[in-house]
Amino acid sequence: MKKALITGITGQDGSYLTEFLLAKGYEVHGIIRRASTFNSQRLDHLYRDPHNGDDVRLYLHYGDIGSSGNLSDLIRQVQPDEIYHLAAQSHVRVSFDLPDYTGDVTGLSTVRILEAIRRADSHARFYQASSSEMFGSASPPQHEETPFEPQSPYAAAKLYAYWVTRNYRDGYGLYACNGILFNHESPRRGETFVTRKITRAVAAIVAGRQQHLYLGNLDARRDWGYAPDYVEAMWLMLQQEQAEDFVIGTGEAHSVRELLDEAFGYVGLDWNQYVRIDEKYYRPTEVDYLLADPQKAFARLKWQPRVHFRELVRIMVDADLELAGLAAPGEGRSILEERYDGWHRWQDQVASMEKGTR
Ligand code: NAP
Ligand code: F7E
Numbered sequence: 543m544k545k546a547l548i549t550g551i552t553g554q555d556g557s558y559l560t561e562f563l564l565a566k567g568y569e570v571h572g573i574i575r576r577a578s579t580f581n582s583q584r585l586d587h588l589y590r591d592p593h594n595g596d597d598v599r600l601y602l603h604y605g606d607i608g609s610s611g612n613l614s615d616l617i618r619q620v621q622p623d624e625i626y627h628l629a630a631q632s633h634v635r636v637s638f639d640l641p642d643y644t645g646d647v648t649g650l651s652t653v654r655i656l657e658a659i660r661r662a663d664s665h666a667r668f669y670q671a672s673s674s675e676m677f678g679s680a681s682p683p684q685h686e687e688t689p690f691e692p693q694s695p696y697a698a699a700k701l702y703a704y705w706v707t708r709n710y711r712d713g714y715g716l717y718a719c720n721g722i723l724f725n726h727e728s729p730r731r732g733e734t735f736v737t738r739k740i741t742r743a744v745a746a747i748v749a750g751r752q753q754h755l756y757l758g759n760l761d762a763r764r765d766w767g768y769a770p771d772y773v774e775a776m777w778l779m780l781q782q783e784q785a786e787d788f789v790i791g792t793g794e795a796h797s798v799r800e801l802l803d804e805a806f807g808y809v810g811l812d813w814n815q816y817v818r819i820d821e822k823y824y825r826p827t828e829v830d831y832l833l834a835d836p837q838k839a840f841a842r843l844k845w846q847p848r849v850h851f852r853e854l855v856r857i858m859v860d861a862d863l864e865l866a867g868l869a870a871p872g873e874g875r876s877i878l879e880e881r882y883d884g885w886h887r888w889q890d891q892v893a894s895m896e897k898g899t900r
């Protein structure tokens with residue numbers, strides 16, 4: 543049985559990756575921060591208490607990616623075959639308010655883990671969650687050879703992590719990859735990222751609980767994909783003969799305005815009546831246009847996104863309508879079921895695994 547160690551397991555990607563790896567038969571270990579309230583909601587459906595004598599394959603360990611000693615101890619203790627480093631201060635706007643903290647957590651944490659792998663003489667393969675934000679103001683479409691022009695403390699921190707990953711690969715022969723992922727979203731997306739902020743607002747407006755939605759720059763364009771598709775790409779990167787870096791995206795970009803059209807239009811509303819601009823959501827330096835050229839991943843990883851923009855928005859609006867206690871139009875869900883090849887298989891595997899360990 544392969545063992546994986548995931549930092550950022552409680553986040554959007556960490557939770558989908560955990561489902562994916564458990565369904566593939568892995569033993570999964572995750573690092574979780576101590577908080578004064580529960581912060582593992584995205585994992586609750588997978589967690590089993592070892593005290594019940596269940597067949598447990600998901601283990602959570604307290605830790606923090608700010609602590610080298612803690613990371614070293616965990617790598618020695620768990621002896622993972624694969625390490626997925628997903629933990630970060632991941633909000634671009636927040637990185638302007640907390641630039642040095644973001645540099646430490648989002649940038650330096652990567653060298654802490656790489657150094658722990660090297661010192662422990664670990665055979666673990668390493669995945670670094672690099673970001674399309676590193677391309678910043680570089681002209682679209684962006685691919686693996688596009689020069690980086692970072693436009694935020696977050697992007698600068700990710701760029702440090704990107705280069706140190708390459709350095710440990712070249713200098714020490716570690717199997718270490720950068721997945722340069724474009725924006726990916728889901729019903730589990732953090733509530734302050736623009737997609738989720740919009741789909742939650744649509745549900746709250748339909749429910750009569752919200753009148754206005756305050757946003758920043760509506761002209762920014764992003765290549766938005768579906769998070770479960772992207773965790774598969776992370777895993778594929780660690781299954782290759784040689785470690786390499788890959789751009790992952792859909793190859794299709796839309797503006798925030800188009801996102802509003804799609805989300806409000808789906809429930810028959812005109813967003814112009816609800817949306818207001820609040821300049822506090824503007825960034826000191828904006829990234830105008832991110833569009834992936836994922837040809838390398840298509841050819842070498844045989845990876846393809848299954849869910850595209852319109853389906854993604856509908857899946858998210860449906861989920862937020864349900865959370866708001868409203869019957870969802872359902873189209874998002876049926877699109878998902880019809881078009882997302884393997885979704886059923888994956889869900890069945892997770893379900894039977896859960897039954898097996900109950
Ligand atoms: P997310 O939902 O914000 O999750 C971040 C995770 O990091 C959470 O589990 C969080 O724990 C954990 N974390 C933060 N600071 C930590 C610390 N000091 N010690 C331990 N854990 C810490 O992010 P995501 O969307 O899943 O993204 C995963 C990774 O991919 C991030 O590195 C992000 O920067 C990168 N990325 C994301 C995208 C995207 O579009 N989603 C695109 C490119 C790259 P808590 O739950 O306790 O807060
Ligand atoms: O912003 C604009 C905003 O915060 C998208 C992270 O996962 O993807 C994410 O970073 C766009 C920006 O994501 C609001 O100015 C307008 O142009 O959803 P976002 P992001 O900054 O692209 C990358 C790839 C990552 O790596 C990051 O970790 O939407 N926008 N109005 C707004 N954005 C927010 N958050 N809130 C608004 O009110």
